[in-house]
Amino acid sequence: MRINRRNFLIGTAASCAALAGASTAQSATRPLPILPMSDLTNGFEDRIALKLAASSHDFGTGAASSTFGINNSYLGPVLRVKQGQTLPFDVTNQIGDFSTIHWHGLHIPGDVDGGPHQLIQLGATWSPDVPIVQRASMSWFHSHAHGKTAQQVYKGLAGVMLIEDDASLSADLPKTYGVDDFTLVLQDKTFTDAGALDYTLTETALEDGFMGEALVINGAIAPVAQTVPKGLVRLRILNACNANFLTLSMATGPLNVIASDGGFLGATVQTDTLFMSPGERYEILVDMRQVDINQLIVTHGLPELGGIKGIMRELLSDGEAVVAALTLNRNDKVGFDGSVPNTLANLSVPDPSKATVTRSFELEQETGADLAALAAVGDNYCGDHSAMFINGKPMDIDRIDETVRKGDTEIWRISVDDFRHPFHVHGCSFRILSQENAEPPAYAQGWKDMVHVDGNQWSEVLVRFDYDAPADAPYMYHCHILEHEDCGMMGQFTVT
Ligand SMILES: [Cu+2]
Numbered sequence: 195m196r197i198n199r200r201n202f203l204i205g206t207a208a209s210c211a212a213l214a215g216a217s218t219a220q221s222a223t224r225p226l227p228i229l230p231m232s233d234l235t236n237g238f239e240d241r242i243a244l245k246l247a248a249s250s251h252d253f254g255t256g257a258a259s260s261t262f263g264i265n266n267s268y269l270g271p272v273l274r275v276k277q278g279q280t281l282p283f284d285v286t287n288q289i290g291d292f293s294t295i296h297w298h299g300l301h302i303p304g305d306v307d308g309g310p311h312q313l314i315q316l317g318a319t320w321s322p323d324v325p326i327v328q329r330a331s332m333s334w335f336h337s338h339a340h341g342k343t344a345q346q347v348y349k350g351l352a353g354v355m356l357i358e359d360d361a362s363l364s365a366d367l368p369k370t371y372g373v374d375d376f377t378l379v380l381q382d383k384t385f386t387d388a389g390a391l392d393y394t395l396t397e398t399a400l401e402d403g404f405m406g407e408a409l410v411i412n413g414a415i416a417p418v419a420q421t422v423p424k425g426l427v428r429l430r431i432l433n434a435c436n437a438n439f440l441t442l443s444m445a446t447g448p449l450n451v452i453a454s455d456g457g458f459l460g461a462t463v464q465t466d467t468l469f470m471s472p473g474e475r476y477e478i479l480v481d482m483r484q485v486d487i488n489q490l491i492v493t494h495g496l497p498e499l500g501g502i503k504g505i506m507r508e509l510l511s512d513g514e515a516v517v518a519a520l521t522l523n524r525n526d527k528v529g530f531d532g533s534v535p536n537t538l539a540n541l542s543v544p545d546p547s548k549a550t551v552t553r554s555f556e557l558e559q560e561t562g563a564d565l566a567a568l569a570a571v572g573d574n575y576c577g578d579h580s581a582m583f584i585n586g587k588p589m590d591i592d593r594i595d596e597t598v599r600k601g602d603t604e605i606w607r608i609s610v611d612d613f614r615h616p617f618h619v620h621g622c623s624f625r626i627l628s629q630e631n632a633e634p635p636a637y638a639q640g641w642k643d644m645v646h647v648d649g650n651q652w653s654e655v656l657v658r659f660d661y662d663a664p665a666d667a668p669y670m671y672h673c674h675i676l677e678h679e680d681c682g683m684m685g686q687f688t689v690t
Contacts, residue, residue, distance in 0.1 A: 224254055226420040226520060227412040228372040229379070230265075231272040234281070235358055241321070242281055244270065244295065246314075246351060247288040253408075254415040255389030262289050262350040268413045270335065270353025272377050277359035281324045287314040292339055293346060297324060297355070298473065299333035299455055299623070299643050304663025304689070307620055309670050310340040310591060328623070329539075330362030331457040331641070332377075332430045332475040340591060340684075344404065344436050344676035348393050350413075352434050354379065361539070367452070368428040368479075368530040375428045376420065378520065380470075382406030382438045382494060383415075395677070398498045400581075401559065402613075403437020403472075403675035405497035409517045416492070419521040425529025427480045427522060428452075429490070433470040437675040438494050439614065439646075442468040444480065445489035445518065450534050453477035456623030456641025458539035463636040471616030471646045473674035476637065479534050482524045492519040541640055544625035544656045551604040553596060557647075557673055557683055558583045558611045581681050584671070588682030594665055596687035603658045606671075612649040615678065619643060620669035621689065624657035644674060663689040 234242070244265060250258040251268035264270030275281060287293050292315055296308035305312070306322035314320045333355040337346035354377050368374035383406040384392045395404065409416040430453075433440050442449065448464040455475050468476055480488055493516045499507055507513065560581045582588060587595070598604065605627070608617045623641040626634040630651045638645075647653040663669040665688050672684035 223417045223419045223521065224414045226376070226418040227414050229269060229272045229354070229377055229412050231274055231371050233274045234279070235274055235276040235363070241284045244283055244285045245288060246286065246293055246295070248290055249350075251350070251413060253383065253385070253391065253410055253413060255385050257389030259385075259389075259391035260349070261391065262346060264351065264353050268350040269379060272371075273353065273355045274371070275326055275355060275357055277326055277329065277357060279326045281326065282321070283324060284319050284321050285314060286319045287316060289346070289351070290316060291342065292316060293342070293351065294338045295320070295335050295351075296338035296620075297333065297335050298618070299331065299475070300324065300326070301328045301622060301661060303661040304621065304667035304669050307663070307667070307669060308335070309338050309620060309668075311667050313339065326357055328357065329457045330359040331357050331453065331455065332432065332477060333357060334432055334434070334475070336434070338670070340589065341680050344680050345393055347434070347676055348404065348436055349391070352379070354430075354432060356430065362458070366532045366535060368426050374423060374425060374530050376430065377412075378429055378431045379412050379434050380431060380440060380492065380519075381410045382435045383408055383410045384497065400677055400681070402498075403677045405438050405495055406435070407497060409492055409494060409515065409519055411519060416517050416519040417521060418519070419523060421523045421525050422482050423527040423529025424483055424524055425531050426534065427482050427529070428477060429480065430475070430477045431470070432475050433472050435472045435494075437472060437677060439472070440470045441493040442470060443491045445491060446485050447481070447488070450479040450481075451476055451637040452479055452535070452538055454638060454640045455643045459637065459640040460539055460541040461537050462534055465635065465637055468637060469635070471644055471674065472676070473616055473618050474644045480522060481534065482522060482529070486524050488522050489518045490520040490522075492517050544627060546605060546627055546656055548603040549605040549656060550602050552607060553604060554607045554609070555584050555617070555671065555685070556609050556611075557615050557617070558586070559613060559678070559683075582673075582678050582683040584683060584685045587685070589672075589684040589686075591686070593686065594668055594688055595685035598659050598687055598689045600659060600662065600689050603656065605654055606657055607652055607654045608645065608647050609652040610647050610649060614646055614648040615683070616644055616646045616674040617653070617671065618674045619655075619657065619671045621661055621663060622657055622659050624655040627654040627656055629653045659689040661689065663687070
């Protein structure tokens with residue numbers, strides 16, 4: 195039956211008002227939570243303990259949600275570290291299930307990468323010595339326990355690592371943590387009527403990945419607000435959603451983008467909108483001398499809903515939410531008074547003629563598979579992980595898919611069937627040669643470890659691997675929609 199839109203609106207005015215009321219109740223502005231920061235840049239005395247544990251956390255609904263945290267009730271600390279250090283971690287797992295911690299974005303050997311082969315059994319401690327060799331950049335760390343990654347990251351097993359180097363420490367940029375330098379972890383969550391965190395996988399969620407109804411920043415439901423001094427303000431932003439692509443803009447003025455996944459851009463890029471896939475990081479500068487107030491606006495997809503809720507959603511929002519996610523209110527204190535830099539770093543022009551090997555990766559979903567039924571019979575959320583493939587094969591932890599020679603420059607060409615997927619490669623940063631059949635946006639032309647590709651298109655990256663990943667500790671390449679990764683859209687490669 196087709197519903198006549200006008201009659202439908204008249205007939206359901208009361209329920210529309212009720213729904214609007216419900217969303218208003220959720221939109222009270224909260225203070226921006228500042229994630230606890232461990233500054234290790236001046237050294238550390240002992241091994242660095244990270245404890246993964248079950249906890250409870252109030253996202254702002256007034257109810258306690260069952261969560262996981264890393265030295266914290268939800269998410270982990272922000273680790274501020276420096277190039278040249280070797281970080282001796284003791285990662286202890288007390289979440290009640292097996293887990294791992296993968297260092298996303300780090301140029302490190304396979305045996306300390308924290309992928310599915312470095313399982314941390316319940317009660318065990320994993321003690322990798324992690325060398326920080328790369329330039330300043332925003333990396334992160336999260337669970338990579340195959341088949342459980344999506345649910346463990348959703349519940350909170352993720353944290354941020356801010357790598358500094360001599361250039362970044364002396365750069366003329368805001369760098370006072372929690373004052374003019376903020377780390378923002380953006381996620382989307384769904385809550386039950388009682389206000390508890392909800393992760394229910396419907397067939398749609400398994401196909402598209404889990405999409406949450408509410409935007410959450412550093413563990414608090416948006417909108418959030420922060421008072422800042424009169425000056426430049428730096429926002430280091432991570433899209434840590436399981437599956438949602440986010441579009442960012444400012445209420446006033448453009449975004450000044452200074453860094454991407456792997457470090458500073460060659461020069462500041464001004465853009466009206468910034469499109470971020472799950473797993474991507476960008477740093478931006480906001481000039482709070484020009485305005486008393488500015489807002490970071492985030493547009494994100496909403497989950498498909500059935501019944502009356504779904505119909506209302508379609509009528510009211512076209513399936514997207516636009517959130518004035520973070521309000522910056524200026525006070526009278528004088529802050530960082532420098533200008534937005536033009537030149538940031540010396541970036542070479544990527545030269546594809548240096549590539550000696552080209553590899554192709556086609557990401558596919560078995561759209562006919564009964565994913566909900568698979569989930570019901572399996573001991574994880576995707577049955578036997580066999581509904582999604584790369585090059586026709588679902589992830590198999592006992593199969594090496596590609597063997598790469600250390601130091602070779604390669605072109606990796608990624609294509610997909612009919613859905614937009616974000617592709618991540620471990621152990622490296624790469625340069626994007628083309629994204630979705632086109633030149634990438636200027637803000638994506640620096641060092642990256644994420645590239646996305648939409649239906650019937652392809653993307654190409656230029657990549658080189660400089661560290662060892664043997665057959666018993668291979669690197670992963672995978673879709674960063676975590677439900678797709680868990681369902682098999684992942685492969686393994688060695689570097690020797
Ligand atoms: Cu995917």
